[in-house]
Amino acid sequence: MTAHLLDVTRLYVAEQGRLRAYVRRILRNRASAEDVVQQAFVNLLGRRPEAEAPSPAYVMQAVRHLALNQLRDTRRRAQIELSGAPLDEIADLAPSPEMAAVHRSELLCLLTALAALPPRRREAFVLCRIEGLSYDEAAARMEVSRNTVISHIVAAMAELSRRL
Template identity: 40%
Template sequence: MTSWGSKIGRLFVEHHRRLEALVRRSVRNRETAADIVQDVFVRALAAGPRATAEDDRNVLYAAARNAAIEHHRREHRRAEIISGVLPEQMHASTSSTEAGLEARQALSALDEALAALSPKCRDIFLMRRVDGLSNKEIARLQGISINSVEKHIARALRHCQASLADHIREEN
């Protein structure tokens, strides 16, 4: 009998392209789809085999569809938060047209900084900072260690701070 690692490797070779195409149709982003499918395989490897090879394959496809749905839910939630909260906060805290312009420029710089991150790093950072999930919850959802979650968050923070350095200095 072959090991689960070998079986999952064969499943990857046989199905990853179809799974990526399935997820890409949903998320409309090649890199995000590849990350989602990779995470599905990582979680499947950690979970272990099912009763039959057909069950293993079915679980992969179901997990990929579910991961795409979860991705959409997170993106929708983030969009709601950004569109609902940030404009109100900006208008409440800006006393002049110039201050409003500066706030919009800083927000635009933050959007660009987040867009420059890898999808996985960005998702982990937003899960923590926007969705308010704990590092443990994120680790479970992503199928990675808590230490890896912390490293992604630190990487995102460093990147955002560097990208926003000019805007931060202007405020002080």
Template identity: 45%
Template sequence: MAFLSHSFTHLYGSEKSRLKRFIARIVGNNATADDLVQDAFSKLIDASHKQNIHEPSAYLTRAARNLALNHLRHLQQGVEVTIDDQIYHAIADRKPSPEMEVLYRQELRRLLTALSNLPPRRREIFILHRFEEVSYSEIAERFQLSRRTVINHIFNALDDLDRALGSDFLQLPQ
């Protein structure tokens, strides 16, 4: 990549608002401007994999302008459908509410506590298999165990976790 990821993060932070205002003046819609800003940064990332971008800010401005003009052209051709800002902001957000995030974190803490209470070898085998996706055979070879013993450790870990977490684990309100 032509510039480091921390440089990209800095660039995003410093250019996002300016680009959004620039595009919104052209297309007249903040929601569309948000989308086109994301598209402009995507174009910058793609281009930086293929070539050295010496002036990323200028590249972004040109990409944003072109995307905005293409958007207007598509509108004239009846290709795109726009959503009024008021409707856009009324659409339900798919990310969890703060309350649900707290519940998810509590459930994660419960799981981590239950995992930490497993016997060390059983915990290590379970984590290797379930979280790091290491096969039974690879684990057996690593620990010099039979494949069947590894499977028993995983089943026992699941049984221990089931008992520790109870039937209400992850039964969160919708």
């Protein structure tokens, strides 16, 4: 091994933990911090062998510059990627064909279970749970008491839960 390689190796062994922790605070990413520290030492190894041994302060500045460059590049890539297309075109909000089939199947099961309910129970359930009427409004429309509507809905929920 050359003297230059030994100097860089010793420096790596002594400083790599501290450098990774420093870069991790900047980038907030452990894997990227390791990459930056390794890149800094690869760059040091690429220097001419006759160059003097790098100091820990020099390596710290080199690592800092690489980390800031990576942070800047990451932000620039994110801005370019987001500004290229309108946000509503990035993700398709429509359900996949598989999910549409599952939802249709579930809806069919629910409608079948609703159809099997006794008429007054079904009417109370539809008025309150589907149309959004209050118990009092449903009671007035069905011409029954509020408690009767509540009883119909409780019984409908229990029966639907059992069937589904």
